[in-house]
Amino acid sequence: MGNKIAIIGGGNLGTAIAEGLISSGFVQPQHIIVTKRNVATLKPLEEKGVLISNDNVEAVKFADWVILAVKPFQVKEILTQLHPHLDAKRHVLISVITGVWVKDMQEVVGDAFTLFRAMPNTAIAIRESITCISRHNASAVQEQYVKDLFDQLGKTVIIEEKLMDAATVLGACGTAYAMRYIRANIQGGIEIGFDAATASLIAAQTVKGAAELLLTRHTHPEQEIDKVTTPKGCTIAGLNEMEHQGFSSSLIKGVVTSYKKIVNDM
Ligand SMILES: NC(=O)C1=CN([C@@H]2O[C@H](COP(=O)(O)OP(=O)(O)OC[C@H]3O[C@@H](n4cnc5c(N)ncnc54)[C@H](OP(=O)(O)O)[C@@H]3O)[C@@H](O)[C@H]2O)C=CC1
Numbered sequence: 011m012g013n014k015i016a017i018i019g020g021g022n023l024g025t026a027i028a029e030g031l032i033s034s035g036f037v038q039p040q041h042i043i044v045t046k047r048n049v050a051t052l053k054p055l056e057e058k059g060v061l062i063s064n065d066n067v068e069a070v071k072f073a074d075w076v077i078l079a080v081k082p083f084q085v086k087e088i089l090t091q092l093h094p095h096l097d098a099k100r101h102v103l104i105s106v107i108t109g110v111w112v113k114d115m116q117e118v119v120g121d122a123f124t125l126f127r128a129m130p131n132t133a134i135a136i137r138e139s140i141t142c143i144s145r146h147n148a149s150a151v152q153e154q155y156v157k158d159l160f161d162q163l164g165k166t167v168i169i170e171e172k173l174m175d176a177a178t179v180l181g182a183c184g185t186a187y188a189m190r191y192i193r194a195n196i197q198g199g200i201e202i203g204f205d206a207a208t209a210s211l212i213a214a215q216t217v218k219g220a221a222e223l224l225l226t227r228h229t230h231p232e233q234e235i236d237k238v239t240t241p242k243g244c245t246i247a248g249l250n251e252m253e254h255q256g257f258s259s260s261l262i263k264g265v266v267t268s269y270k271k272i273v274n275d276m
């Protein structure tokens with residue numbers, strides 16, 4: 011089993027995966043090839059030793075593991091182009107594409123291939139992603155390789171494909187939701203006296219610390235909230251006002267709206 015990796019679609023996510031793989035040392039930069047039509051934006055990766063190309067066929071001839079990271083509407087055309095150059099005994103396909111099902115890919119390449127779907131988020135660039143993975147026709151060795159690959163880039167969880175849309179919302183869209191939460195804190199922080207840079211540092215590190223408490227202690231968020239909320243204190247007063255204004259409800263509605271958007275559009 012070779013270990014050369016092609017990333018077809020070097021956009022936001024494709025380049026983030028490449029950056030994470032390089033900094034983890036999981037694979038040598040010269041064993042990664044990243045493609046897109048306009049390769050100018052891939053220069054920083056090329057400077058790190060990654061191969062870059064605008065030729066997807068060249069990339070799959072080079073690689074054993076083919077990560078598909080293009081927009082959903084592009085995948086059929088690209089797989090049709092690549093199919094004659096793919097070998098089910100050599101190539102394993104890993105799609106990070108939202109809303110494109112294994113059966114959609116099999117319509118183009120047939121059912122002989124090992125296919126994975128993986129749903130990371132952009133924190134993969136700094137090796138702090140959560141990546142939900144589903145597998146199809148995979149051997150134990152192939153599954154372990156893909157899990158090892160994404161374990162280098164954060165945390166992983168193996169899920170059934172039917173949960174992939176939900177994984178997209180919670181894990182991938184979730185990065186944007188978290189950023190908005192932090193941004194709102196920064197805006198509030200400035201209003202109560204901090205300059206923007208200091209407010210940003212305090213807000214981001216506070217969220218990081220809160221997340222680490224849950225990840226290391228495996229507690230429920232409300233247990234940690236109980237430790238912060240002094241009776242008659244300022245925290246509970248603020249929290250209750252947020253809830254009166256629909257804080258949790260608006261987040262849940264946003265999560266469900268994102269989910270419906272994937273399910274209805276794809
Ligand atoms: N961004 C995110 O947080 C996440 C995204 N995803 C999924 O990952 C996929 C990529 O998303 P994202 O990186 O944000 O999108 P981008 O638009 O940033 O990246 C897609 C890339 O594909 C390239 N591309 C287009 N056509 C071709 C082609 N024929 N051959 C090779 N490359 C091509 C484009 O470059 P060019 O135009 O130069 O060819 C572009 O850089 C999507 O399906 C998305 O749903 C999943 C999880 C998280």
Ligand SMILES: O=C(O)[C@@H]1CCC=N1
Nearest residue numbers: 108178179182183184
């Ligand atoms: O917004 C999107 O459609 C993609 C999927 C997950 C993150 N970005």
